[in-house]
Amino acid sequence: MNNSILLPNQSGELYTHTLKPGKDFAIPKKQFEKRIALSAAHVVADPLATMDPINQCAIDWEETLAYRRHLWSLGFGVAEAMDTAQRGMGLNWNAAQELISRSVKEAKAVNGQIACGAGTDHIQPTSQVTIQDVERAYEEQCEFVEKEGGRIILMASRALAACASSAEDYVKVYSHILNKVSEPVILHWLGDMFDPALKGYWGYEDIDQAMEVCLRIIKENEKKVDGIKISLLDDKRELQMRALLPRSVKMYTGDDFNYPELIKGDEDGYSHALLGIFDAIAPAAASALHALDDGDLPKYDALLEKTVALSRHIFQAPTYAYKTGVVFMAYLNGHQSHFKMIGGAESQRSIVHLADLFVMAGEAGLLQDIELATYRMKLTLMQAGIEQKNIAIQNV
Numbered sequence: 001m002n003n004s005i006l007l008p009n010q011s012g013e014l015y016t017h018t019l020k021p022g023k024d025f026a027i028p029k030k031q032f033e034k035r036i037a038l039s040a041a042h043v044v045a046d047p048l049a050t051m052d053p054i055n056q057c058a059i060d061w062e063e064t065l066a067y068r069r070h071l072w073s074l075g076f077g078v079a080e081a082m083d084t085a086q087r088g089m090g091l092n093w094n095a096a097q098e099l100i101s102r103s104v105k106e107a108k109a110v111n112g113q114i115a116c117g118a119g120t121d122h123i124q125p126t127s128q129v130t131i132q133d134v135e136r137a138y139e140e141q142c143e144f145v146e147k148e149g150g151r152i153i154l155m156a157s158r159a160l161a162a163c164a165s166s167a168e169d170y171v172k173v174y175s176h177i178l179n180k181v182s183e184p185v186i187l188h189w190l191g192d193m194f195d196p197a198l199k200g201y202w203g204y205e206d207i208d209q210a211m212e213v214c215l216r217i218i219k220e221n222e223k224k225v226d227g228i229k230i231s232l233l234d235d236k237r238e239l240q241m242r243a244l245l246p247r248s249v250k251m252y253t254g255d256d257f258n259y260p261e262l263i264k265g266d267e268d269g270y271s272h273a274l275l276g277i278f279d280a281i282a283p284a285a286a287s288a289l290h291a292l293d294d295g296d297l298p299k300y301d302a303l304l305e306k307t308v309a310l311s312r313h314i315f316q317a318p319t320y321a322y323k324t325g326v327v328f329m330a331y332l333n334g335h336q337s338h339f340k341m342i343g344g345a346e347s348q349r350s351i352v353h354l355a356d357l358f359v360m361a362g363e364a365g366l367l368q369d370i371e372l373a374t375y376r377m378k379l380t381l382m383q384a385g386i387e388q389k390n391i392a393i394q395n396v
Helices: 061-073 093-110 131-148 158-163 167-180 207-220 235-244 259-264 282-293 297-314 319-332 342-348 351-363 370-383
Strands: 004-008 014-018 037-040 077-080 114-118 151-154 185-190 225-231 250-253 272-275
Touching: 004 351, 004 370, 037 282, 061 077, 061 093, 077 093, 093 114, 093 131, 114 131, 131 151, 131 158, 131 167, 151 167, 158 167, 167 207, 185 207, 207 225, 207 235, 225 235, 235 250, 235 259, 250 259, 250 272, 259 272, 259 282, 259 297, 282 297, 297 319, 297 351, 319 342, 319 351, 319 370, 351 370
Parallel strands: 037 077, 037 272, 077 114, 114 151, 151 185, 185 225, 225 250
Antiparallel strands: 004 014
């Protein structure tokens, strides 16, 4: 097959690009030793479902669970039913319950690590919602995750952001829920670049004041907090908060811009990982984490260096549309048979964005089957009216 392809640039002009062979990432069949690494995993939509694709959620369970087995095989834990799985952005609580139940069973079957998002997304974030409503909603979801045998990631709540009148409301709700959970949880501070409805979380738009409230909650409930994931895309803020955490509480980076340095760490400490980008760069990230285990920092740096440009591209503003790029990577690499997403989210990025993603993924060595990736990129381009030469119909 001809691996040359016509791509559009930022000016809308076409140029010829030839994909280079992907890298052979050597990945030992063992768990990571020095860092905990959870990959927030995407879901695969069922493209043949006849239900309303905008208002109803149809999941291809076979391919969705197969991708989780792929992540576990590389040594990652899975962070289930998070925003990478379009939680609250196409994936509703009913579907999330089935996803959690199925994934926990799969994790047990392969001895894989799993943690599951528990939030309040089955109640609407309106001015009529009360603090008590939020507490009951959190209780329901936490009880479900624990009943299924999962570990809890306590997600940020749009409903709480909508009804809280002060920082004390956050302290009250979180203290109430943490008092009820059976095992320590991972807290999740998701910045408003990922979800605009979370602006002013913890009671303040000012990050220093918000961090102070979050740290107060952690310190007052230390025995029930395993760690906190912060997704602010600001490495200095993460370092600041990491230094202030109690010694028993872990920092899980959610920074998809600065993850290599934050995970590598320095004499002052390091971050574990709970990242959406690991879904898209899993082989490179797994190989890098094993290099870190071996103390081979030059190899670690080299493996992740070119993934950063790709990650910054995938997570560029509007950041909440990053799921489109993550799913497109899975499609290019043959982990799913189509480029369809729940809620029609495949349309949230432009064809130029996807073309640039294709080039950056190739430069990072992340497209393993270059014939398949090129063929599928050509199909996507042709749907956007960009004709391609020498493309034959294939069963790929």
